[in-house]
Amino acid sequence: MAVAALIVLMVVIGGITRLTESGLSITEWKPLSGTIPPLNDAQWQAEFDNYKRIPEYTQLNQGMTLAGFKSIFFWEYLHRLLGRVIGLAFAVPLLWFAVKRQIPRGYGWRLVALLILGGLQGAIGWWMVTSGLSVRTDVSHVRLAVHLMLALCLLAAIVWTALDLLLLARKREARPAHLTGLGAVTFAILFVQLLFGALVAGLNAGLVTNQWPLMNGAFFPGATVAGRSFVDALFNDPAIVHFVHRWWAWVAVAALVLLARAVRPLDRRASIAIHTAFGLQILLGIATVMSGMNIVLAALHQLTGALLVVATVWGVHVIGRRA
Template sequence: MSTLAASLSPPVAAPRARPRAIAVWLYAVAALILLMVAVGGITRLTESGLSITEWKPVSGAIPPLNAADWQAEFTKYQATPEYREINAGMSLSDFKFIYFWEWAHRLLGRLIGLAFAFPLLWFAVRGQIPAGYGPRLVALLALGGAQGAVGWWMVASGLVDRTDVSHYRLAAHLCLALFILGGLVWTARDLSALARDPAAKPSRLKPLPLLALGVLAVQIMFGAFTAGLNAGLVTHEWPLMNGRVVPQAAWSDALDDPFAIHFIHRWWAFAAFAAMMLLARAAKRAGDRRASIAIHVAVGIQILLGIATVMSGVRFEPALTHQIVGALLVAAAAAGAHAAGRRA
C-alpha cells in the first residue's frame, strides 16, 4: 500500500492537480455515505440485518433470481436463532421484504467502494492529485474496505447464539462509517482551500475542537448501544424514566444494561450540545459562519428528535430521522473543526 500511496502523491506539486474537482468528488461520496446511513437505519428499524446469512463480496451483489434461489436463501435464514425464536412462521413474502433492505444496504456499500476507487485511480493516473494527498485518499479507501469487513463481523455476531447483533459491533460499524464521513468532509475542505489558494496548508485539529468531537463520538457510541439493545423502548417518558430521574438499572454492568444505556445517552446529549456550541463558536470566530449555523441547527434538531423518538415509542419516522440528522451533525462538526483548525 505504501508503494501505491507514493505513486498517488508526487514529491512536488503536480502542475495538473485538480483540487476543486477532487473536492467535489469527495463531497459526492460523502452524500452517498449519508444515504448509506439512512438505508442502514431502515435495515435496523425493520430488523432486516440478519436476513442474509453469508458474506459474498462479489457474487452477493446479485439477488435471488428465481423461486428456487429464494427458497434456498429462506432456508438459510430459517436456521438462525432470530427466525426460530422471533420470526417463526414468517412467510416467504415477508422474508423477501427484509432481505431486500439488507441486500440494498450491502449493494450500496459496494457502489460506494466503486464510486471511490475508480475516480481515485483516474485522478492518480492523470497526475491530478495534489502533492501530499495521495496517502490520505488511499487511507480513506482502506477504511471503506474495512467497513465492509466490520459490517459482516457485526452481522455474524447475530447468526449463531443470539437473536440480534452485538451492540458493541453495531457501534463499531456506525462509528467507523461516521469517521469516514468526517474524513471525507475534512479532506474535501482542505482541497477546496487549496483550490482557492495554492499555498494553503491542510487544517489541523486544535485542542478544543478535538475535545468537542470526542464528546460527540461518545454520544454516537451510546446511541448505537441504545439501538443495539433496544434501549429506546425501556420508557416512553421524558424527562423522567418510568417516573424516576435515575432509573433502576444494573449499574455495575452499565454497558450491557438497557436502562443504564438509555439514561447515559439521554443526558450525555446535553454534554454533546454544550460541546457543539463551543465548536460552533470557534468556527464562527475562524470566519466560517455557515459551519457554525449548520452545527447549531443540526444539534438542536437532533436533541428534539431524540426526545420525539423516545416519547413516540421509537416510531419509524422519528427514529430514522434521528439517525440521519446525527450523520449530518457529524458532517457539520467536521466542517466546524476544520474551520477552527490551525494551519501547519
Template sequence: MESTLETPRTLADPTRRPLAIANWLLAVAGMVFLMVVVGGITRLTESGLSITEWKPITGAIPPLTHDQWQHAFDLYKATPEYREINGPAGMGLAQFKFIFFWEWVHRLIGRLIGLVFALPLLWFAWKRAIPQGYGWKLVALLILGGSQGALGWFMVQSGLVERTDVSHFRLSAHLLLALFIMAALIWTALDLRQLAKTGENRPSRLTRAGMFTAVILFIQLLLGAWVAGLNAGYVASDWPMMQGHLYPEGVDWSQGVLHAFTYDPYLLHFLHRWWAWVVVAALVIFARRVKPVDRRASKAIHNAFGTQILLGIATVMTGMNIVLAVLHQAVGALVVAAYTWGANVDGREKS
C-alpha cells in the same frame, strides 16, 4: 504507487484538479450518509440478519427465481433469530423478502461506494491530477472503506450462531467507522477546496478545542449505538422522566458497574438522554469559537444539534416511531458533518 499518486507539480499545472477531487469526495460522503440512513432502516426493521452469506461480488445480484428465494430463506431459517422470534411469529417467504430487500440495498450501496471511490481514484492517479500530500490520504480512505465492509460482515456473524441479534459492540464499531469515514471524506474535501481557492497547500489541523468537542460527541454516538443495539429506546416513552422517574427503576447493578454501563438498557438510555446536554453545551461553545471565522459552519452546527435534540425527544415520546428514529440517526450523521466543517475551519486558522 506513491510516485504515481504524488508526483510533485506546480500549483499552476492544469492537470492538478483539487476542486474536482474535492467535489468527488463530497459526493462519496453523501453516499456514505445515505448508507448510514439505510443502515438505520435495516436495523429498525430487523433486517440485518436476513442475508447469511458474504459474497462481495456475486452477492450484488439478489435471488431471481423462486428456488433461489427459497434457498436464501432456508439459510435464514437456520438462524436463532428465525427459530426463536420470526419462525414462531409465522414469518413466510413474502415477509422474508421484505427484510432481505433492506439488507441487500444496504450492502449494494456499500458496493457502489467502493466503485465510485476506487475508479475515479485510479483515473486521477493515472492523470497525475492528485495534489502533493493527498495520495496517501486517498489510499487510506480506500482501505478504510474496504475495512468497513469486512467489519459489517463481522458484525452480522455475531447474530448467526448463538444470538438473535448482532453484538451491540460490533454494531457501534460499524456505525462509528462509517461516520469517521464520512467525516474524513468531508475534511479532506474541505482542505482541497481551500487549496483550489488560495493555491496554498496548507491542510487544516485538529485543534485542542476540536479534539475535546470530538471526544464528547464520540461518547454520545457510542451511547446511541449501544441504545440501538440493545433496543434500549423502548424502555421508556416519557420525557424528561423515565417511567415517571428522573432516574429509571430497573437498572441492574448485580453483575458489576462495568456490566451495567455496557449492557443495561435502562442505564444506557438514561445516559444517552442526559449526555446529550453535555454535547449541546460543547457544540454551542465550539460553534461560537468558529463563528468569527465562518458563520455558515457555526449556523450548521446549531441547526444540526437543535434538530437532533427535538427528534430524539419525539422519537422517545412516540414509542420509537420508525420514521422519527431513522431521521434521528440521519441527523446524527449531519451533526458529525457540521462538526467536521467547523473543526476544519477552526484548524485552518491555526495551521
C-alpha cells in the same frame, strides 16, 4: 462530497435495517456474486431456507412467509449494495486521478487510507452479522456500535479531506487545516454521545421508556438487571445506556455551542449549520422516545446525527485553517 453524501445515505439505510430487524436476512457474505439478488422462485427459496437455520427465525420468526422474508431481505440487500456503490464511487475516480497524476502532493496516502478503511468497514459489517447467526437472535450491540462508529469516523475523515482539497483548489499555497484543542475536545465529547447512540440502537434501549425528561416516572431508572458491575451496566444495560445517551447530549450541546461561537466570526454558515443540526437532533431524539420508537422519527434521528458529524467537522476545520 458526493461520496460523503452516499455515506450519510448508507447510515440512514443501516438504521432502517436495524429498526426493521432485517440485518440477519442475508446469512452469507459474497462480495461479488452477492451483488445480484435472487432472480427466480428457487433462488428466493434457497435464501429463505438459509434464514430458517438461524436462531432469529427458529426462536422469533417461526411461520414467517416468503413475502415477509422478502421485505426484510430488501433492506439488508440495499444496505450491502450501497456499500459496494460507495466503494466504486471512491476507488474508480481515485485510480483515474492517480493514473493522470492529478492527486495533489501529500494527499495520495490519505486517500488510499480512506479506501482501506472503507474496505475494513465492509469486513466489520460481516463480523457484526456473524454474531447473530449461531447463538444470538440479534447481532452484538458492541459490534453494531463499532460498525456505526467506523462509518461516522470515515464520514468525518472524508469531509475533512474534501474541505482541505476545496481550500487547495481556491488557493494553491493553502495548507491542510490543523486539529485545534477545542476541535479535539468537541470531537471527543461528540464521539461519546454517538457511541452511546449506537449502543441504544443495538440494545433497543429506546424502548425502555416513552417518557421525557423522566424515565418511567424517575430521573434515574436504575439497572434493568440487578448485580451488574458499573462498567458492565454502563455498556450493556439498556436503561443505563439510554440514560447516559439522554443526558450526555447536553454536554455535547455545550461543547457544540462553544465551537459554534468560535466559528461564527470566521464562517457564519458553519456556525448556523452546527446550531441547526444539534437543535434538530435533540428534538428528534425526544420525539423518537415519546413516540415509542416510531421508525420514521428514529431514521430521521440517525440522519441528523450523521449531518451533525458533517457540520461539526466543518466547524472544526474552519478554526483549524487559522491555526
